[in-house]
Amino acid sequence: MTHMDFDALVALLTRIFIANGASAMVADILARNCAGAERDGAMSHGLFRMPGYVATLQSGWVDGLAEPVVEDGGASFLRVDAANGFAQPALAAAAPLAMEKARATGACVVAIRRSHHFAALWPDVEPFAEAGLVAIAMVDSMAVVVPPGARKPVYGTNPLAFAAPRGGEKIVVFDQAVSVLAHGDVQIAAREGHDLPEGAGVDAAGRPTRDPRAVLDGGALLPFGGHKGAAIAMMIEIMAAALTGGLYSHEVDWSAHPGAQTPCTGECVILIDPARGGSAAGFAARVEQLVEALRAAGQERMPGDRRFAAREKALRDGVAVHAEMLAQLEGMLRT
Numbered sequence: 001m002t003h004m005d006f007d008a009l010v011a012l013l014t015r016i017f018i019a020n021g022a023s024a025m026v027a028d029i030l031a032r033n034c035a036g037a038e039r040d041g042a043m044s045h046g047l048f049r050m051p052g053y054v055a056t057l058q059s060g061w062v063d064g065l066a067e068p069v070v071e072d073g074g075a076s077f078l079r080v081d082a083a084n085g086f087a088q089p090a091l092a093a094a095a096p097l098a099m100e101k102a103r104a105t106g107a108c109v110v111a112i113r114r115s116h117h118f119a120a121l122w123p124d125v126e127p128f129a130e131a132g133l134v135a136i137a138m139v140d141s142m143a144v145v146v147p148p149g150a151r152k153p154v155y156g157t158n159p160l161a162f163a164a165p166r167g168g169e170k171i172v173v174f175d176q177a178v179s180v181l182a183h184g185d186v187q188i189a190a191r192e193g194h195d196l197p198e199g200a201g202v203d204a205a206g207r208p209t210r211d212p213r214a215v216l217d218g219g220a221l222l223p224f225g226g227h228k229g230a231a232i233a234m235m236i237e238i239m240a241a242a243l244t245g246g247l248y249s250h251e252v253d254w255s256a257h258p259g260a261q262t263p264c265t266g267e268c269v270i271l272i273d274p275a276r277g278g279s280a281a282g283f284a285a286r287v288e289q290l291v292e293a294l295r296a297a298g299q300e301r302m303p304g305d306r307r308f309a310a311r312e313k314a315l316r317d318g319v320a321v322h323a324e325m326l327a328q329l330e331g332m333l334r335t
């Protein structure tokens with residue numbers, strides 16, 4: 001195990017993305033995102049994803065050189081055509097104007113289409129909360145989640161992320177898939193030979209299973225909370241695909257691009273200026289009061305706590321990277 005300086009890890013990943021067909025702009029954004037996930041202990045969307053990024057770039061399914069086009073959709077709306085590139089550069093291109101519109105009008109919807117999202121979602125909301133805005137992000141992915149009573153998967157694992165300022169530099173943030181487990185965690189369980197928790201998935205015949213290979217091999221994941229999680233999955237399909245002009249999870253078809261792994265769908269980000277509800281300071285103080293009430297009631301762990309602690313440690317001690325992973329990453333420079 002090596003401990004790598006965060007910036008050195010970002011630099012290595014940037015070189016890998018460029019070596020595999022991404023522009024310098026795209027490479028920098030994806031490298032920071034992926035290294036950031038590893039730094040924060042989100043193993044399902046950190047370095048584990050690098051072979052998938054490289055295979056997808058090589059397959060021609062995604063355009064690593066895409067230049068997103070931001071289109072004005074009115075006082076509180078921006079549309080972004082990601083041009084078959086990654087979602088994060090598209091969001092970065094829209095972010096300054098989206099924040100300006102949110103402050104000027106109270107809110108701004110950013111509707112991104114033709115975008116590939118292969119990452120954790122909190123990096124798409126955290127910076128907005130750090131800038132004093134409330135942010136909600138939704139992404140659909142690929143059909144691996146079976147709705148209640150259905151015979152085949154229709155929904156993606158569709159993450160939902162939320163972040164809000166809570167005073168000073170602190171924010172509250174959560175980021176979660178609508179499935180009991182992220183697909184990436186099922187892949188990791190299959191690789192490492194672990195069973196899945198009860199109620200996470202079904203096999204190809206629709207029978208409950210704890211075998212990750214059965215889920216990946218024609219089976220499906222289940223939404224968390226049964227019909228309640230399924231309803232949230234439906235909302236995310238509507239917001240990230242119907243509203244944006246992107247594809248639904250069940251419409252993603254990469255069969256002509258062997259190796260492709262990044263779903264090309266859409267993303268919706270909603271920004272709200274909390275100052276419009278009274279005052280920004282008052283809002284942050286109220287959020288802090290809620291956090292205090294939760295802690296006083298006995299909730300020791302808030303969403304984000306684990307990740308912020310992992311981040312702090314990794315920035316101090318370096319990001320832990322297995323020697324085999326490092327060798328694999330160095331191999332990606334030669335592809």
Ligand SMILES: NC(=O)C1=CN([C@@H]2O[C@H](COP(=O)(O)OP(=O)(O)OC[C@H]3O[C@@H](n4cnc5c(N)ncnc54)[C@H](OP(=O)(O)O)[C@@H]3O)[C@@H](O)[C@H]2O)C=CC1
Nearest residue numbers: 119120121141157159174175176177182303304305306307
């Ligand atoms: N791009 C895509 O299409 C997809 C991406 N993903 C990504 O996969 C990642 C993992 O998703 P998922 O497995 O659902 O996430 P988790 O279930 O691990 O965590 C979900 C949220 O709950 C918090 N949390 C976890 N355990 C506790 C606890 N015991 N008490 C309080 N809070 C807790 C986490 O905070 P903390 O972070 O601090 O642990 C996090 O904010 C996400 O980053 C998601 O964006 C998932 C699906 C598709």
Ligand SMILES: O=C(O)C1=NCCCC1
Nearest residue numbers: 118119141157182183184
């Ligand atoms: O872990 C997941 O679930 C996914 N992550 C990246 C995109 C596809 C789904």
